Amino acid sequence: MSTAQTRKCLVSEDLIDAAAFAGCAPETLEKAGRSDLPAMISGGSGRAKEVIARALHNCSPRSQGPFVILNAGLIPADALEAELFGEDVTPFQEMPSGALKRARGGTLFLDEIGELPPPSQFRLLQLLQTFSNERLNSRSDGVRLISASKRDISSLLEEKRFLKELFFEISVIPFRIPPLSSRPNDVDRLLSFFFASAAGEGLPRKDIGPEAIECLRRYDWPGDLRELESVAWRLVALYPQTSVTPQIVAQELSHGKAIDTNHLAGGENLSGFRQIVAQYLADLFDECDPELPADGLYWRILEDLEQPLISAALSATRGNQIRAAKLLGLNRNTLRRKVRDLDHITIRWTR
Structure with missing residues (x-):
């Protein structure tokens, strides 16, 4: 089997696994991965959004390029813009620095995009619009943007805390991860x-x-x-x-x-762990009554x-x-x- 064929089999297995995480068909992920359009992954905490983003990157024409992760929820607001765009640049330069520069030729996974402050939202919108048909989406040295959020972006839109225009730009290919239940x-x-x-x-x-x-x-x-x-x-x-x-x-x-400890005498004065032990012992002695354990x-x-x-x-x-x-x-x-x-x-x- 050739190297290309081997890699294709591995990608297929990866896609099947990622599709189980995403709750969709592997073919859906593969088709979305081959595209260079911005993708948006939404779903609650604990739903492995990064796994899906990596799968989209790995089956894309950019798979040999970098996969850069930037979590907007973990970076202070006053440092986020510099981390994303770099220091002292404008969105109309040939290519920004920061995470966008590090992801050149590959994919930028912008996690928790709902945490972006308004100035950074506006700047990212300008960047996407400026380079939408030019270098940002050029497979040679541009960047594909995959965003994710555990927050309901539609609620943020209603509250006017997220730019509607930016939402349309980043969610051309939407993925909504259903709960495992x-x-x-x-x-x-x-x-x-x-x-x-x-x-x-x-x-x-x-x-x-x-x-x-x-x-x-x-x-x-x-x-x-x-x-x-x-x-x-x-x-x-x-x-x-x-x-x-x-x-x-x-x-x-x-x-x-959770264990109900309301019936324990003095239970309200015990720590949570001691409540659990106290209930366990009380139940044990009750079961043995009138004998002892x-x-x-x-x-x-x-x-x-x-x-x-x-x-x-x-x-x-x-x-x-x-x-x-x-x-x-x-x-x-x-x-x-x-x-x-x-x-x-x-x-x-x-x-």
Whole structure:
């Protein structure tokens, strides 16, 4: 197979994955990528807008050029214009500097464009209009603009906080990413993507059966794609089983749910974490009443606490035990031993 053919196959796989993130057909992304027109990606937090922007860049004629990211929401308003356009330039110069200069010949991904202050909006509009048929869209050394926003731009338009003319310029090709809860059939493809990413970083390969997938599809995903990614990394990093079962999925999806502590005596004076522990203990003693829980309660409680604590640390560090040990303040070998022991406990719990 030729290099060109190999790259085409890789791009096709990338497009299929990106289409699952976007909630659209791969052909739609491919067609939009081949165009040089400005694209606008909108959707709530956690919907992987950058993944879609990269896919558009990678299947475009500019794929060999730079892909420059500028997040308008992370840069102070007084520094944003210089970062975007460079210092002491006008929009009518041959080509601005700043991020636009760095993206020359490639793509500028302008994230959170809804955060642009009015002066920067006006200047960007002038630039797009000036170079719309000239150097900005010249594939030799121009720039393709892909914008994104988690905010509802239509609301900003109604409030006159965003230039209508600029919106028309940047959204020639619009992408609206639907929430994951509205497209459950994308869950298995996305999970496979996250599993493959984890395997690429040296973590064990996993498979998941149809019943476990159905559990994930029925979940409402309030954290959207970011929550699914977090669950996927925990499934890979924390469970020794090669196959993910519905019981494991149910255990993971139950993590982090709110617990009602209003019935606890003096609960209003406790911290949130202590409220959770207090309710757990109250429920435990209620279940055993009139008897007492089995001996060794202290160690069982510490064991119950240790598992989700180590789980959270490994999830946050994507399975990197060295970083997780530092985060927890543990010796690296101590953490390895605890993970091994907790894996044994997990097997016993999930049988």
